[in-house]
Amino acid sequence: MxxxxxxxxxxxxxxxxxxxxxxxxxxxxxxxxxxxxxxPVAGDNAGRAAAVERIRSLRKGLAGISHKDILSARDEGRR
Incomplete structure (x- = not known):
């Protein structure tokens, strides 16, 4: 550098x-x-693409969890 x-x-x-x-x-x-x-701008875009791919893979793992389940777990943790 x-x-x-x-x-x-x-x-x-x-x-x-x-x-x-x-x-x-x-x-x-x-x-x-x-x-x-x-x-270079290209180096920045490569990092973004990798981050988007990681987010997509995380979403696949959450496919069976509903919005209500998430809120319920959140509220349970507050007790």
């Missing part, structure tokens, strides 16, 4: 975008502290 200062990021933005398009992750710092991260 590459780190660049805010001023350098501002003056070389097009170069940084080209690096990100090539798959690189760039952290932008201000006074040595990380404040932003440039990363």
């Amino acid at each position: 590459r780190e660049v200062g805010a001023f350098e990021a501002k003056t070389h933005l097009s170069e940084l975008i080209a690096a990100v398009e090539a798959g690189e992750v760039v952290t932008i710092t201000r006074r040595g502290r990380p404040v932003a991260r440039l990363m």
